[in-house]
Amino acid sequence: MLDAIVVGLGGAGSSTAYHLARRGSAVLGLEQFGPVHGHGSSHGRSRIYRTAYFEGAHYVPLVRRAQELWRELATESGERVVRPTGGLVIGNPSVGYLAGAIRTAEACGLPHERLDAAQVRSRYPAFRLRPDEHALFDPDAGVVFPELAIRAHASGAAEAGAELRYGARVTGWRSDADSVEVTTASGTHRARRMIVTAGPWTRTIVPDVALPLTLERQFQLWFPAEAGGRVGPDQMPVFVWDRGSEIQTYGVPDFGDGVKVGAWTGKLAATPETADRVYRPEETEPVRRFVAESLIGVAPQEREAVSCLYTNAPDHDFLIGHHPRRPNVLIVSACSGHGFKFTSVVGEIVARLVRGEPPGFDLTPFDPGRFARRAPGA
Numbered sequence: 001m002l003d004a005i006v007v008g009l010g011g012a013g014s015s016t017a018y019h020l021a022r023r024g025s026a027v028l029g030l031e032q033f034g035p036v037h038g039h040g041s042s043h044g045r046s047r048i049y050r051t052a053y054f055e056g057a058h059y060v061p062l063v064r065r066a067q068e069l070w071r072e073l074a075t076e077s078g079e080r081v082v083r084p085t086g087g088l089v090i091g092n093p094s095v096g097y098l099a100g101a102i103r104t105a106e107a108c109g110l111p112h113e114r115l116d117a118a119q120v121r122s123r124y125p126a127f128r129l130r131p132d133e134h135a136l137f138d139p140d141a142g143v144v145f146p147e148l149a150i151r152a153h154a155s156g157a158a159e160a161g162a163e164l165r166y167g168a169r170v171t172g173w174r175s176d177a178d179s180v181e182v183t184t185a186s187g188t189h190r191a192r193r194m195i196v197t198a199g200p201w202t203r204t205i206v207p208d209v210a211l212p213l214t215l216e217r218q219f220q221l222w223f224p225a226e227a228g229g230r231v232g233p234d235q236m237p238v239f240v241w242d243r244g245s246e247i248q249t250y251g252v253p254d255f256g257d258g259v260k261v262g263a264w265t266g267k268l269a270a271t272p273e274t275a276d277r278v279y280r281p282e283e284t285e286p287v288r289r290f291v292a293e294s295l296i297g298v299a300p301q302e303r304e305a306v307s308c309l310y311t312n313a314p315d316h317d318f319l320i321g322h323h324p325r326r327p328n329v330l331i332v333s334a335c336s337g338h339g340f341k342f343t344s345v346v347g348e349i350v351a352r353l354v355r356g357e358p359p360g361f362d363l364t365p366f367d368p369g370r371f372a373r374r375a376p377g378a
Contacts, residue, residue: 001026001179001190001191001192002026002027002028002189002190002191002192003020003025003026003027003191003192003193003354004020004025004026004027004028004191004192004193004194004195004354005027005028005029005030005180005182005189005191005193005194005195006020006027006028006029006030006194006195006197007030007170007182007194007195007196007197007198007205008030008031008032008196008197008198008199008201008205009029009030009031009035009150009154009164009166009197010031010040010041010042010150010197010199011041011042011146011149011150011335011339011340011343012197012199012332012333012335012339012343012346012347012350013029013031013195013197013198013332014029014149014150014153014154014157014343014347015153015343015344015346015347015348016195016197016332016346016347016350016351017029017153017154017157017162017164017347018153018154018156018157018160018162018347019347019348019350019351020157020162020347020350020351020354020355021156021157021158021160021161021162022156022157022160023351023355025351025354025355026161026191027157027161027162027163028162028163028164028165028189028191029154029157029162029163029164029165030165030168030169030170030182030184030189031164031165031166031167031168032167032168032169032170032201033166033167034166034167035150035151035154035164035166036147036150036151038306038307038308039272040199040200040201040272040308040309041199041200041308041309041310041311041335041337041339041340042146042150042199042340042343043146043147043306043308044146044220044260044306044308045145045146045147045255045257045260046143046144046145046146046252046255046260047143047144047145047146047340047341048087048141048142048143048144048238048240048250048252048341049063049066049067049070049082049141049142049143049144049341050063050087050089050101050138050141050238050240050341051063051064051067051110051138051140051141052089052101052102052104052105052110052112052136052138052141053100053101053104054089054097054098054099054100054101054103054104054240055100055316055338056100056104056365057103057104057107057108058362058365059342060104060108060110061361062342062345062361063341063342063345065345065348065360065361066341066342066343066344066345067082067140069344069345069348070082070144070149070344073149073152073153073156073344074152076152076156077152077155077156079148079151079152080145080148081144081145081148081149081152082142082143082144082145083142083143083145083233083255084140084141084142085141085142085143085233085236085237085238085253086137086138086139086140086141086142086237086238087137087138087141087142087237087238087239087240088115088120088124088127088135088136088137088138088237088238088239088240088241089101089135089136089138089239089240089242090120090127090129090133090134090135090239090240090241090242091133091134091135091241091242091243091244092132092133092134092242092244093114093134095244096242096244097240097242097248098134098135098136098242101136101138102114102136105136105138110138110140111138111139111140112136112137112138112139113136113137113139114134114135114136114137115134115135115136115137116134116135117129117130117131117132117133117134117135120135124230124235124236124237125230125235125296125297126229126230126231126235126236126295126296126297126298127236127239127294127295127296128293128294128295128296129294137237141237141238142238143233143238143252143255144340144341146340149343149344153344153347165184165186168184168185168186169184169185170182170183170184170205171183171184171185173194173205175194175326175328175329177328178192178328179191179192179328180192180193180194180326180328180329182194192328193328193329193330193354194328194329194330195329195330195332195350195354196329196330196331196332196333197332197333197350198333199309199311199333199335200215200271200272200275200309200311201272202311202319202331202333202334204271206323206329206331208325209323209324209331209368210371210372211313211319211331211334211368211371212313212314212371213311213312213313213333213334214268214311214312215268215269215270215271215272215275215309215310215311215312216264216265216266216267216268216269216309216310216311216312216337217265217267217268217269217275217276217277217307217309218262218264218265218267218307218308218309218310218337219262219265219279219283219284219305219306219307219308220260220262220305220306220307220308221260221261221262221284221287221302221304221305222257222258222259222260222261222302222303222304222305223258223259223260223261223291223295223298223299223300223301223302223303224258224259224298224299224301224303225254225258225259225297225298225299226297226298226299228297229254229296229297229298230297231253231254231259231295231297231298232253232254232255233253233254233255235253236253236254236259237253238250238251238252238253239251241290241294247263247286247287247290248263248264249261249262249263249287249290250262250263251295257304258302258303258304259291259295259298261287261290261291261295262287263284263286263287263290264337265283267283269309272309275307275309277307279305279307281302284302284305287302288300288301288302310335310336310337311333311334311335311336312334312336312337313334313336313371314371316336316337316338317334317336317365317366318332318333318334318335318336318339318342318346318365318366319331319332319333319334319366319368320332320346320349320350320363320366320367320368321353321363321366321367321368321369322353322368323368324368324369324372330350330353330354331368332346332350345361348360349361349363
């Protein structure tokens with residue numbers, strides 16, 4: 001009998017299969033699409049990683065270990081899956097993202113610099129801050145390349161003995177005290193554990209758990225560099241820019257296909273199958289205005305747009321833990337738009353849980369049962 005079946009081979013699933021197989025576990029990975037696809041959340045050519053984490057200091061140990069694992073994966077695979085660039089969090093130092101990043105950096109003793117608008121402009125000419133805006137510079141920030149990372153994890157998993165099946169949509173499953181049976185169109189597979197790393201399809205796979213998850217529809221945009229623009233990865237750090245209710249954006253320097261900029265829109269989708277993936281330029285007009293005002297050397301007309309889906313938990317923390325009633329099923333999801341950078345360490349944590357080892361981190365904030373324990377209206 002297999003040790004584990006991993007349902008979904010995106011960022012978290014490919015990493016989980018990799019870490020399990022390298023520890024000697026017998027693993028089957030099932031993915032309804034191809035090895036790398038654009039239907040979920042693990043695509044878009046680049047993802048930011050940050051250390052001064054405004055989402056909370058409890059993420060800092062995780063992101064530090066994730067960075068170590070990304071470097072190890074790059075060495076092992078020969079693929080440059082990460083690229084350090086440094087990073088800026090820009091906004092009002094008293095509220096929002098910047099205030100949170102400052103709190104985390106100071107509480108955890110992280111390397112950082114606080115800069116005013118003139119200092120940012122002097123150091124990084126691509127940025128035009130408003131006079132009252134400030135920034136935190138995170139020297140340990142950079143970029144993960146998701147498609148390369150998924151392929152490297154999947155290749156490493158297969159080399160270590162995992163069987164990965166693509167075009168294998170899960171149609172049902174059942175469990176007893178000793179095992180889980182997972183059904184696809186091609187047959188039924190049995191293992192001691194099932195790990196659900198299905199992203200936007202999490203509620204479809206585990207409909208018996210009342211997870212209060214929402215799907216958020218997003219677009220990633222690429223803007224061409226203008227002649228002389230200093231927007232390459234050696235000149236421009238990644239950034240998160242918080243203007244409160246006006247706009248909240250993030251960006252990645254030009255790696256040859258333009259400067260990537262996205263904004264959190266809050267537009268919801270009912271299911272991944274019914275999500276509206278059609279790009280309408282009027283939806284992202286605020287992003288173009290932001291680029292025109294705030295980025296120098298970047299043409300404010302996108303040349304490409306790609307959709308993706310965030311799977312959000314109400315508190316925007318992850319789900320990493322056992323099914324509330326079925327201890328041989330683990331639920332790993334709800335990255336809430338900020339999780340890809342952690343997938344290297346999430347896979348390691350899940351492998352430890354499956355093998356009965358200590359996870360190495362406090363997983364209390366990520367327990368899938370935390371919502372059921374809350375009083376109505378809490």
